[in-house]
Amino acid sequence: MASLKKRGRAYYAQYYDNGKQKRVNLHTESLQVAKEKLRQIESAQFREEEIPLTTKTPIGDILEKYIKYKSGHSRDKNIPKINTYLRGAFGPVCEALQVRNQAIAQKAVKRPSAGSASIISISHIEHLSAEVLSTFLSELIKDKRVSPRTANHYRQTIVTLCNWAQREGGVRFPGGKNPVADVKCYKVPKSMITFLKLKDIRTQLDVLANDTQLQTMVAVFIYAGLRREEALWLTPDDFEWSMGNHGVIMVRGKTIDGKTWMPKTGEDRPVPISKTLREYLDSYREIRKPGTWFFCAPRGKQWDPDNFSELLRESSSKHGLSWSCLDYRHTFGSQLAMKGESLYKVSSLMGNSPEICRKHYAALMPESLMESVEFPTDEMPSPTSAVSQSSAEPPRRGFLKLVVNNS
Incomplete structure (x- = not known):
């Protein structure tokens, strides 16, 4: 002992x-x-x-190494999100988690809080446990009133951190396994998607008639189902005007001015241009100024995603409209689903998995499924004939004959 x-x-x-x-x-x-x-x-x-003794790794050191690792393996836009969750969980315990933008730091200090939820106060990452993480998440929901979805983001960020620390960071946890892997996710209420009906599409595009570029960008979201950044990264070379009936938009990765971008799924895809969308694009091409970007910001540079959304929000709110780029994208998928297109086609056009499209749009296809429940009737036997056949006497089999071979 x-x-x-x-x-x-x-x-x-x-x-x-x-x-x-x-x-x-x-x-x-x-x-x-x-x-x-x-x-x-x-x-x-x-x-x-x-004796497989556990390590003793300061939390600041392992976070510094992890953030450096993620900077080389994640998309640029994901790094600030990861840092925000790690800072919210552990505090600014290393140089990489310090807030360098003082305006943002002051805004965060002045922002009213519903409570004073504490951070995960540990000196070494080996002190993490399921109890510590579960308590932290409970305090987030109770004190800061974050949503279950946000709490799940915190959980997944910390679980991923521990997986990397054990796999590549040289950390050995007690028991030899991720100490927070067993923490359960919170149940997230299912949210209904919002999309524009045909009359809403006309209303939205009509209120933007005085801004040809903004109107065309919204038309691309609605009639091609592009994500916000997919449209903001379009260049003139991404349009194949002679392909198909009305042309094709090539959503593909690219490197411009030393900055690399890839579609969300990492795979390129072609999106056919509809007749209606082609009309908007042709009108815009007549006034478009030469430049690197097909849709450029007022000073000729690439649009910042948040600045574009703010401009769109201000333009639409003047007319009492509040639809977003995500609503436009859902409009593309929803309208195709209601038209009866297969979810596999919809997923291919939108760059989603069939399962995601089924989750969002399957409920919008009841009319196309009405005839699917009917069995063919021309060659199907009636119930009475089936019963009469089953009750009939089975046919007699012929007698067996004995054959003797004397040779």
Whole structure:
């Protein structure tokens, strides 16, 4: 049997090996971690040199390494999101999590809060546990009143961090497994998608008639189903005007001015241009100024996504409209689904998986499924004939004859 000893703030494991007493420094100040290490020693009867002692990694050091790793493996726009969740969970405990934009920092300080939810205050990442994370998420929902969806984002960010730390960061957690992997996700209420009906499409495009570029951009979202950034990254070379009936938009990755962009799924896709959309595009091409971007900002540069959304919101709100780029994209998928197009085709055009399209648009296809429940009737036997056949006497089999071979 092994026992725990404490010297100062450090814990030791004391046990006997071949009759000799040994004492091993467990390199932890946490009683919970020390008990787990002691359990490993007792259950597997490890020798001193074989004891899989956990590491002792400062939380700031591992976060600094992780953010550097993510900067080279994630899309540029995802890095600030990851940093925001890590900063909200652990605080600015390393240089990478410091807020450098003072305007944003002051805005965050002045923003009213519904409570004072604490951060995960640990000195070493090995101190993370399911209980610590679960408590933190509960406080987020209770004190800061974040949504279950946001709480799940925090959970997934920390689970992914621990997976990387164990796989590539040189961290060994107690028990040899991710300590927060068993924390359950919160249930997120299903939200209904919003989209424009045919009369709404006409209303939306008509109110933008005085701004040809903005009107054409909204038409691209509605009639081609592009994501916001997919449209903002379009160049003149992405349009194949002679392909198909009315042309094709090539949604594809590119590198411009040293900045690389890829579609959300990482795969390029062609989107046919409809007759209606072609009319808007032709009108816009007549006034478009030469430049790198097909849709450029007022100073000729690429649109910032948030600035574009703000301009669109202001233009539409003047007429009492509040639809967003996501609503326009859902309009494309919804209208095709209601027309009876297969969800596989819709998913291919939108750059989504068939499962995502089924989740969003399957409920919009009831009319196209009405005839699917009918069985063919021309060659199907009636119930009475089926009964009469089953009750009829089965045909007699012929008698067997014995054949003798005398040879």
